[in-house]
Amino acid sequence: MESVQWLFNSFLIAMANHMPKIVITNQNPTIRQAIADVFETSIHRLCIWHIMRKLPNMVGCMLNGCEDFIECIKGCVWASNSPDEFEESWGEMLEEFDLADNEWLCHTYEIRELWVHAMKSQRHCEHKAENASLTSLLKLKMSYEIEKHVRNIYTHTNFYVFQRQLYIGRMYCHVQGTTNVEGDRTYQIKHNYESKTRIHYVVYNECTSECQCSCHIFDSDEIPCAHMLLVFTSNSLREILASYIINRWTKIAAKAPMYEFDNIMGDAYGEIAT
Numbered sequence: 708m709e710s711v712q713w714l715f716n717s718f719l720i721a722m723a724n725h726m727p728k729i730v731i732t733n734q735n736p737t738i739r740q741a742i743a744d745v746f747e748t749s750i751h752r753l754c755i756w757h758i759m760r761k762l763p764n765m766v767g768c769m770l771n772g773c774e775d776f777i778e779c780i781k782g783c784v785w786a787s788n789s790p791d792e793f794e795e796s797w798g799e800m801l802e803e804f805d806l807a808d809n810e811w812l813c814h815t816y817e818i819r820e821l822w823v824h825a826m827k828s829q830r831h832c833e834h835k836a837e838n839a840s841l842t843s844l845l846k847l848k849m850s851y852e853i854e855k856h857v858r859n860i861y862t863h864t865n866f867y868v869f870q871r872q873l874y875i876g877r878m879y880c881h882v883q884g885t886t887n888v889e890g891d892r893t894y895q896i897k898h899n900y901e902s903k904t905r906i907h908y909v910v911y912n913e914c915t916s917e918c919q920c921s922c923h924i925f926d927s928d929e930i931p932c933a934h935m936l937l938v939f940t941s942n943s944l945r946e947i948l949a950s951y952i953i954n955r956w957t958k959i960a961a962k963a964p965m966y967e968f969d970n971i972m973g974d975a976y977g978e979i980a981t
């Protein structure tokens with residue numbers, strides 16, 4: 708504990724006593740306590756990647772490696788559009804895979820406030836893991852030029868988020884109809900996900916290059932949603948519109964220096980794993 712506190716205090720001195728706004732760690736209780744003691748005004752959140760990596764070992768051998776289950780929980784964690792939708796999907800996942808009595812999942816759900824809201828910040832903080840983004844290219848899933856364009860500018864993590872939205876847009880969403888009012892074309896989009904159906908409205912203006920969707924995923928995640936991407940690709944856009952590229956998700960931004968405490972975290976999951 709003392710060595711962790713010493714490290715955090717050294718960081719504070721180096722940063723002229725400016726506390727970080729948010730600190731993301733795994734569930735190591737020593738780190739958690741040191742953050743509370745030293746970074747008094749910082750928000751502490753848990754690392755969703757560590758939680759997801761631990762998942763296969765915590766659900767039993769029947770589900771470990773079950774693609775349907777992995778897809779289901781990933782969809783619940785990464786694709787939910789609102790807290791209500793997340794909670795609904797989580798409940799359905801527990802029921803479908805008979806996991807209501809799984810203590811680890813129950814505890815992970817109880818502390819969801821500590822990790823659900825950290826996902827966006829975390830995308831920005833994955834600097835260490837993003838080094839490969841600067842020199843390598845990921846595999847394309849779809850044959851749209853816009854996917855190639857985004858692959859060239861976004862880091863791997865953010866490209867994956869984009870690619871998933873593009874895939875959902877082209878596979879599970881359909882334009883039901885459009886209306887045009889003074890250049891604003893409104894697309895009514897039917898979104899099928901498992902047994903659910905939702906209707907979203909995308910307003911796209913070709914002249915002003917403005918686009919908005921009623922799901923507001925872009926407002927929170929800053930990656931165009933599946934519905935906007937369906938509209939972009941339906942309009943044969945070869946590149947993502949400049950105003951929908953957020954600089955901090957790009958490879959250029961990933962070159963900027965970041966501060967991290969990964970090297971002292973170790974692999975401590977004990978707090979929620981037992």
Ligand SMILES: [Zn+2]
Binds near residue numbers: 920921924932
């Ligand atoms: Zn949308």
